[in-house]
Amino acid sequence: MTEELLDITVEVNGRPRSARVPARRLLSDFLRHDIGLTGTHVGCEHGVCGCCTVLLDGKPARSCLMFAVMAQDHAVTTVEGLEGDDGELHPVQQAFHECHGLQCGFCTPGFVMSVCGLLAENPDPTEEEVLEGISGNLCRCTGYQNIRKSVHRAAEALRETGQSATGPGRAGG
């Protein structure tokens, strides 16, 4: 009993990445195990916890609910794609750091990607809109209070610097 393998190419963080995978390979497993981007985490594999959230063509998506083959010809952004070339944290990452919006860090990449998606769509969210925007991600450590604070801080920083919510961070940003 052997499995058919398919050649796929997915644009990940701006670069084409190819692998030979079975049709049932989850996008999350492709990112983590086939191309070694382990920043995307897997917390439930049934689309509830949000740890595996990535941006698919700029919109937040659960990478555990998609097969890798479905991402063929699409652009995926993972948490690894946010840091600037000079190592500068993206404003969303920086805000989580300053506001202590993470503890164990396992849910963090998923939150960061969800928040990037949220702020791309709504650069100045109200408290209600922030809650709504992060209400698809579970965190067991922080009680969310500092995550909410982080989102507001990130929104402020993005507005001030005019940076892209979904692109890499840049120096002085």
Added chain:
Amino acid sequence: MTTKLFGERVERREDRRLLTGRGRYVDDLAHDAYEVAFVRSPHAHARITGIDVTDAIDVDGLVAIYTYEDLPERMQEPLPLLIPHPSLTAPRTQHVLAKDEVNHVGEAVVMVVARDRYVAEDVVDRIVVTYDPLPPVVGIETAAAAEHAVHDDVPDNVAASLTQEIGDLEAAMAAAPHRIELRLDIERSASTPLEGRGVVARWDDEDQSLRVHSSTQTPTSVRAAIATFLELPFAKVECIAPDVGGGFGVKIMHPWPEELLVPWAARTWGHPVKFVDDRREHFVAANHERGQVHWVEVGFDDDGRILALDVRFLHDHGAYIPYGLIVPIITSTQLLGPYKIENYRVEFQSLYTNTMTVTPYRGAGRPQGCFAMERTIDAIASELGRDRTEIRAANFIQPDEMPYDFGLTFQDGRPYLYDSGDFPATLDKLRSLIDWDGFEAVRQEAQAEGRLIGIGMAAYVEGTGVGPYEGGHVLVEPNGRVQVATGLSTQGQGHETAFAQIVSEELGVPIEDVTVVTGDTRRFQYAVGTFASRAAVMSGNAIALAARKVREKALSIAADALEVSPEDLDIVDGVVQVEGSPETSIPLKLVATLSNPLRYAFDEDAQKATQFAQPADPDEPPVREGEEPGLEGTDYYSPPRSTFANGMHAVIVEVDPETSDVEILRYAVVHDCGRIINPMILEGQIHGGVAQGVGGALYERMAYDENGQLQNASFMDFLMPYATEVPTIEVDHLETPSPLNPLGIKGAGEAGVIPGSAAIAAAIEDATGLKIRSMPISPSELHELRRADEETATP
């Protein structure tokens, strides 16, 4: 200059890697590893009658299939009883793979090793295990009734009975002017970290050694277990807790069957092997906690002072009891909270059921005890028609009565003795933070709008920093880097930052120069683990003591080099200098170079150091007696007993008159954990604890049916709070230093979760006028209570 760092909101040093995707959790390691999946029991209680692998062996990518029979002799023995107790008369622990019988849904029966997890699961699906089902024992009272037994040789299902008593309960109860009896229930829940369990092992055949990474709260003990069961020298086993995606208690359990099986398979195949559980597996095969039923009788006087308290409770420990009686012993002592109760009897039975095993989850028996005590206090207030805070105040142990010895024995076998705390001050702060006295006006305003709101509070005392010890190692490298290690591990508590703050301050070095490593047996071999709110207390103090040793040694070497007295020296920003004349100085890194008599001139510093070298006494050895080369120090902190933190929570809720949905309008916390190392990290711990308390009060329960099937083993059905369910938490602190340890600190990790159910139940009771005696409470359960109440009111 050296910045004052102890007590400051220092931003976390672990954040960058976690925020950029460079964290290293178990499943991020060893992509070349074989992966493991298990055939797990679908029955709560059954005999295994056959295992057929015929259809499985042709699957491409299969490496091996193992059952109990295939294991080496040592691995066939039951897993250890970690914490024996004289009252634990019928302890039963599991086998790494089931032997003949399964005792809960999810128990591992067959292990499959394969090329990857996809293939391993394919194989699992093709293995046929046949069972002869036995009657399942599910639910505390079913277990107590003992119509059926979980283990044949324990017919009453009772693993342990323990009674502790102080004073003269019966006489005091008989003499009490008022008496109330209550039954109080708390449901089962679980730690549920977002990263489940995982272990990866690599066998080095050339070196005949094993390197294991486990998502554990206790890598040193996991290492000891592996060395013992695999019959390897300890020196040939390394265990490392890498980044761990939350623990909350469940990962203090050790060894998990997988923590032995995976290293064994790695050695057998000479190839890395990995196990990472999936979410359903985590629900059914990682330990739970909390399920208890309590019967309380309390006798009190006209002022609400408690004269006698009699508590009996049943504790459901699930299928096995590897962790002994820790949880119920904590309930039976910590139940007393901040109250001076001189006539007390507590009796519990710890019962087997055919459900997942129970070991501590954050709070560890305290949320149940707090619920029992605080609901009792509220019942007294209601009986006497008095304010609930007044009854509490009337029963407090007063600050001038500290240290207060109850005459009971705590979980560590030591006296249950509160070292410090100012409960009246804590209550005052809470009343003002939530505006307790102003609430009546708020309620009336809401009532006028047809809204149901209520207020509740709960108080707790938490024994933290339980022994026996932790150690710390501090090393100043000749390049000026300060390397710090402690054996216990980290699951998000910010140890890399908090411990660096301590070293920076103790040693007088910039925090940027300090690197902290936790949970790696290559760096520190003796440790207990991260649980019981003990890491900051135990390792924090051990590291401080080790840093003080290094400081002393540095000053002595520098004094020789500078020809001054060590008492005149201080270390400021990494430079040892004469106090008052800082121009007479020597950098600490040069002192580190000087500390080693063998210094080949690898760099300029080493060359410079030679100018300080003292003329050698031809009769003295280069390393003088009692000295060691290198600027480093190891020390241990071992306290006589736990140090007790305390706090109080108040909550205001609104109950929807139509749907009975409960919304938390305000949540206030006053917390006293002694001296605070980093208020930002502390508040984060409190927030996270409160969120778990809210989950435990309103949403989370392990819903086993009568057949022992867990009905909600997914995040779709087990409702953990999202951001939309957790209120803004208002926090105020007291800092009553612990007299027990050099830094004056107390633990804080668990505190936030403890009073959640008690306070929220009190608030719902206050809003609805209904007796809330069982938690968690769902909108439908509350609705049912309200409906039943209306029916009785209007016959």
